[in-house]
Amino acid sequence: MDTWAVDYGLLTREGALLGTPRHYRDSRTEGVAERVFQRVPAQRLYERNGLQHLPFTTIYQLVAEAEESLLGSAAQLLLVPDLLGYWLSGHRGAEATNASTTGLADVRTGRWAPDLVELAGIDPALLPPVHDPGTVLGGLRSEVLAETGLSGAVRLVAVGSHDTASAVVAVPARDERFAYVACGTWGLVGVELEQPVLSAESFAANFTNERGVDGRIRYLRNVMGLWVLQQCLAEWAAADGEQPDLPALLAAAAAVPAGGPVVDVDEPRFLPPGPMVTRVRAAAEEAGHRPPAERAEVVRCVVESLARAFAAAVADAVRLSGHEVDAVHLVGGGARNALLCELTAQACGLPVVAGPVEATALGNVLVQARAHGDLSGPLEDLRALVRGTHETTTYAPRGTRVGSGAL
Secondary structure (H helix, E strand, C coil): CCECCCCEEEECCCCCECCCCCCCCCHHHCCHHHHHHCCCCHHHHHHHHCCCCCCCCHHHHHHHHHHCCCHHHCCEEEEHHHHHHHHHHCCCCEEHHHHCCCCCECCCCCCECHHHHHHHCCCHHHCCCEECCCCEEEECCHHHHHHHCCCCCCEEECCCCEHHHHHHHCCCCCCCCEEEEEECCCEEEEEEECCCCCCHHHHHCCCEEEECHHHCEEEEEEECCCHHHHHHHHHHHHHHCCCCCHHHHHHHHHHCCCCCCCCCCCCHHHCCCCCHHHHHHHHHHHCCCCCCCCHHHHHHHHHHHHHHHHHHHHHHHHHHHCCCCCEEEEECHHHHCHHHHHHHHHHHCCCEEECCCCHHHHHHHHHHHHHCCCCCCCHHHHHHHHHHHCCCEEECCCCCEEEECCC
16 A cells, blocks of 8 residues: 555544544644644654655644544544554554655654654654554455455565655666655655754755655655646636646747746745646746736646756755765656756756656556565665666657666
8 A cells, every 4th residue: 555645534532533644734733743743843853754844744634633622532543544444354553664755753763762652742652663564464354355356375565655765776777876856746756865964954955854765765845746737737727617638738838938927936926726827827926927817828837847856855864864866867747747857957957767658557456466475675676676667758858868777
């Protein structure tokens, strides 16, 4: 199982779900982090959990949860992928890559930190034991086998249950000198390290240290990602009564002259659902630009702003970690967006290798296969397999395609 991070379900002692899990974009966490920082300074918290400041991190959700009095009836907390796995197998645990996103784990060990758990105001017994990717958790429940028609020893294996952790496994890099952009609704931009970076400069740059498969550190910054474009498309679909032709919009956006407006896509205004086109235009005007008028101009503004944000995050990751890179690997759904890849290569001044699109699913399967003994070796060997079986497209910094499988 792999899903997004930070969200969770609460279970009763009997194992029933206590209420409907809340989504991280829910407004209940507004202002919660600031109240927590009055008790523990933000930089001190960073030194313990290594996480960038995001208002929806699990620790802040739990503080808000306590104010709604649901925690008193809960016996266990399971993050979303672990909750789904529990329903399939009956196993209760917390997989390490997703646990590292909660703000409750020690950045150095990847295990729950008692002082952070106390800060969240929860009973430590709520949190199940942490296990690593590659752990075989057990067989499926008999009722699950009956309902699905499966038979035999169908086992549940822990993978990098944070989808980005699985995606990074499938980055087809030739060596360690790479940066990655796992691009979908969010853009996760960073490098892979052996140890966390917890400096004051890293804290100020809002970089996070999340765990990856095999104990690697995913040193990255969250960028708002294609969410902004998705919301613009939803707004136009509601106005037109049909879905916009995205390929046609992207082609028209590519024809828009360079030098148009760009916005800071990481502004808090872009986080919630809502009238995104209006927000983009307002942000452009406030930044001193002529607001994009036509739809193609809006798309160009969003995509170019994303590319600039990706490039800034890559440059910061290299500067703060000292980890030099020769290429940027863009995986996930964003790899289909040629304009985004071209503009990212231009902004980074580095070749961008696009693909595979389904990196998360591939990384998931690779870790399973290794756990079952069908594959062996370190991440580098798994990546070599991806590189040898999946085509990629390389975009040179000048914005032209180099070809498939060039790097």
